[in-house]
Amino acid sequence: MTPFIAELERDRDRVVLHDRRGGLTAGQALDTIRRLARALAGLGHGPGRIAALIGSMTSRLHLLAHAVELTGGGQVEIPDTLPFADQAGLIAECGACLAIADPGGVRRTRLPDLAALPGVRLLTLGPGPGTDLLGTAAALSAAPFPPRARPGDPNRITLTGGTTGRAKPVLRRFRAGPPRTAPGVRELLAGGAPPRLLKTGRLTGLGRALGDAAVAAGGRLITLPGFDPPEVAAVLAEQKATHLVLSPYELRLLLDHLDGSAARRFPHLRSVLSATAATSPALLSRAVDRFGPIVRAGYGQTEAGSVARLEPEDYADGSFEVRRSAGRPLPGVRVEVRDPRGRPREPGERGEIWVHSPRLTTEYWRRPEATAHALRDGWLRTGDVGFLDADGLLTLLGRASDAMEIAGEVVFAAEVDSWLQEHPAVLESATFDVPDSTGGATLHTAVVTAPGAAAEAGAPELRAWLSRRLDPRRVPSSVLFVPHIPLTYANEPCRDTLRKWHAAG
Structure with a gap:
């Protein structure tokens, strides 16, 4: 049993999820997961099968992801922002027979196109052009649903960032034993009252890991399918969010919108994490000026999860060299900078960044050559170039392919x-x-x-x-x-x- 599910069972009356539709209690969330799992199993989804989860992060889509895992089936994340031709290609490449979308987190004009895909059945989490999976599930039992996962079967397929315009599907398989908490998650959420985490946009691995951990810690996951700065600011205040996770691009939009001190406007906010891409020194300084020293910059990869994080105590002196770094490797993560022959570089010397992490991917989906190139002896060849300084701070310069x-x-x-x-x-x-x-x-x-x-x-x-x-x-x-x-x-x-x-x- 995952810590997320265990917390839902422990306190059924507490509100644990909130989105544009309102709040869901732990009991409502748990019953929905179990009913959705039964509905999916009734449609033949289970071990060895892949379902496509389409759209941005909503409470319903988050619960669906947990239901898919209970069935032992795999899931592939299909961002709503991908062009339709790329979405259709990814669904076909992964062999997904079910495409599941929350109408509240996907463009309505996209649903008829998905419904017309040959060999794919469209399911919706609410009324829509496909079969209403949520409506079907409502009539089913909410009794415990024994997990059907088999170690080694496909679990999650997510996409790399696609900085060059081409994204690769990254596969993680089900593992034996208890679930592992992603590096740095507990440390980020620790301290103070139970965390209330706001995550917008895509259903990413980082968002899921932090959201699940926030709920498991007695807190709440708040989601918005898109990033509208006035709405984000309003939800931060209304929900008294303690943690905000966003991309550098979204952070810049939010700063453009806010007037005056965000620290006074959001006194409950304990942490702002800028992740998914490099946070420039200028943007970091601007955010700290507005929010105070609660801003953190994260570095990670789809293949390895979170790798390093720059903490307030690191950049307290305002040094440009520190502000442009990605911080130090997270607990449990090892980072080496190597030369083209795989030998470690000295501090300050540039080279390719290699990562060893408990969250390391299994492989790229049906790309054995890419897998052999990137994964070696438990280490990921990230394709990023940078250097470690004498204090252990990691500075990223960019993708090797972008040199x-x-x-x-x-x-x-x-x-x-x-x-x-x-x-x-x-x-x-x-x-x-x-x-x-x-x-x-x-x-x-x-x-x-x-x-x-x-x-x-x-x-x-x-x-x-x-x-x-x-x-x-x-x-x-x-x-x-x-x-x-x-x-x-x-x-x-x-x-x-x-x-x-x-x-x-």
Whole structure:
């Protein structure tokens, strides 16, 4: 039995989940999980089968994920933000015969397309164009449903970030023995009253792990299917949330919306975790100015879970070098920086980041070559490049595949953007390379200027700012001023789109 299920059984009258539909007690949540598991089993779902869970994080979808696990069947996360062709391709690749969506967490226009997929049965968690699974389950027994999982069978398939526009499905299999708590979860939620955690957007592994742990600790999981800053701020206040988990992109949107001190507006908030992508030093400083020293920056990968976290005590002195780091490895996680031959690098030396974690993935779904390349002797070759300093702080430079060779020098976007975003006129930036006629590449940067600062943020000024701080080969040849930075479905900069914008002038 998982700690989440055990807590639901312990105190059935306590509200444990909340979303736009309102609150659910532990008893309601537990009964829903068991009834959904019976409904799924009645449809033939179980060990060796895969169901596609489509949409953003809602209470119903969260409970469905637990019900699928009870049946012993597998599940693949299908983000609502993926183009439909990619959603259909992933459903087909994973062999999912059931596609299950919560109409409250998916675009309504997408449901008819899903219903028309050949060989796939669409189920909805409420009235919709498919079969109402929740309605079917309501007539079934809420008695305990014995878990049917078999060690070694597929459990969860999730997608990597897709920073280059291509995401890989990552498989985790059911394991024997008691469930393992993800590294760093207990430490993040510890202290004070029972945690009330707000998570928006995708049904990610991090969100599920933190949400389950918050409930198991006597607290509450609060979810919103999208990220609307006024709604997030209102829910933070109304629900007296103690913990907020969001991406750097969402953190920036929230800061743009908030006026004045967030610490005074949300006195109950104990932790703001910026995760899923690198948090720039400038964004971290801006968030700390607004929320106080409760902001944390996390680093992780779909394949390994959470890896490292920058804590308030780390950045207390305001050092730029510390603020641009991802912090220290979490308890139970080992990190090494290695050279191309697999030998450990000395502190301060750049290399590829390797991770050993209790949450390490089993494999990439039906990609044996990619699995053999990335997973070796219990270690994950992350594909990220960075360095560990003498104090054990891990600094990320970027994906090895995103390294840009400029005039014979290897350059990473973060080396430029972390400094550029320190300029008071720069709100956001994303650096990219463009092939030139000689077979090499030139360096360019897209910039979103801060409100009211356009006049002082001309290209000459920004290039001069960087020239005083970086090697000339790391100074962009041009600056492209844009209204926003294009993002992948995982809210990470899409450099393919930036190159197209640059080519268009």
